[in-house]
Amino acid sequence: MLHTFQPGQLLLDKYRVERVLGAGGMGMVIAARHLALDELVAIKFMLGGGSQADLTRFVREARAAVRLRSQHVARVLDVAALEDGTPYMVLEHLNGSDLAHMLRERGPLPVSEAVDAILQACEAIAEAHSIGIVHRDIKPANLFLTRGADGSPCIKVLDFGIAKWSASTAKMDASQPMGSAPYMAPEQFAATNQVDPRTDVWALGATLFDLLTGKTPFHRDDVDSIQALMHAVLLRDPMRPRMLRADLPEALEAVLLRCLDKDQAARFPSVAKLAAALVPFGSEHASLYAKRVARVLGEAETSARAVASSEVERTAPVPQLVVATAPLPQFEDDSAEGTALQTAAPVSRKDRRVPLVAGLVIAVAVGGIFLGMRLGRGTAASPSTATEMLEVRTPPPLEQPSDIATGAPITVSAAPVTSTAAASVADTPARVEVPPSTASQARTVQPPRRVVPAAPVGTPSSTSSPKENLYGRRR
Known part of the structure; x- marks a missing residue:
């Protein structure tokens, strides 16, 4: 039904028309x-006998707006219908103009x-997002500038008319793209089920792009239809703002381009993060605005410096972890090959003692070898010495070392060594002979406290007395 409204006309016995x-x-x-209240209001009518979807959209806008308490949303005062069934919505009256009109002027x-x-x-x-509402139609024409x-x-x-509600029972047709094409994100064209708060981040970036340059991000001479615009949004990069306006800061250009990233995950994750990134480019009130946005979403306040740092980390190449290790051995079975970097398992106290004990044993063994080599070098009289005799003596008060049980003297004869092998004399196995009568008792003899090398005595005769080692074992 076509309605005409004339100044002075009375509606519903309580509203007097002033102007269109x-x-x-x-x-x-x-x-x-x-x-009754002597207050100026705005009344929005849905005309032309719209479809059920249009009516649903109209009621959706009213319900969304009435749930928002922000001073930056036009208040809804009433929703009803005229006598002929035409739906209407009563809103607060705003003095001013929308930003699209300002751009034209x-x-x-x-x-x-x-x-x-x-x-x-x-x-x-931010308040809409906090209760599960995505606007989906942010553009200069839907941002109205008034005065406090x-x-x-x-x-x-x-205009929350096409807002997406996360918990709404009245669903819009998800298969149809909804919004204003120059400000719509790629997912609004190609994957409407993926619309989320980052879709509004795109639209806010596209709107700011327009406010700063007078052009939409994908405006080109060859983009002259909705199909061409859709192709550009889905497949082409947006124009760089500084190509249209050279005095824009490079950092602000980076913020705009991040909003317009085709990958939703690469955009600002929330309008709070976007607001924090914009603070350096706003007025002295910008920081207060950003703090309010963060509080509405329940997010920690993010400084502009932190946002800038995250932007650098996002765009910088990720450093690769390089682990310097020795070449891994080659195995016939590929499953036996190890990896260069593994997660270290916890080490128990018992496991930590094993390497310590092993280290002590190795240290004692090395010390013994070194001492033996020193002894070997000390017994070499001259390069021409062909043989030598080592004599083991016990410390005083005994005059001569002997078996404790029998008193028999204990001597050790070393194998002949040449001058070229003098350095390894300590490694030469000794031959020990033990008298039969004392073999079973010699095992009780304690090791000597010190070892004193004997002076060379020449070649031993075949009639030498039997020799035995410290523990009485026959060689």
């Missing part, structure tokens, strides 16, 4: 005064002004 604010194919917005905005507008929008979007009580600029986010 705007009209489109599906609806109209008028300014009217509430007679002024051209690209100053950096701090554009950034502040996006930061304020982030607060409203103190005259400071205040952005209001409009």
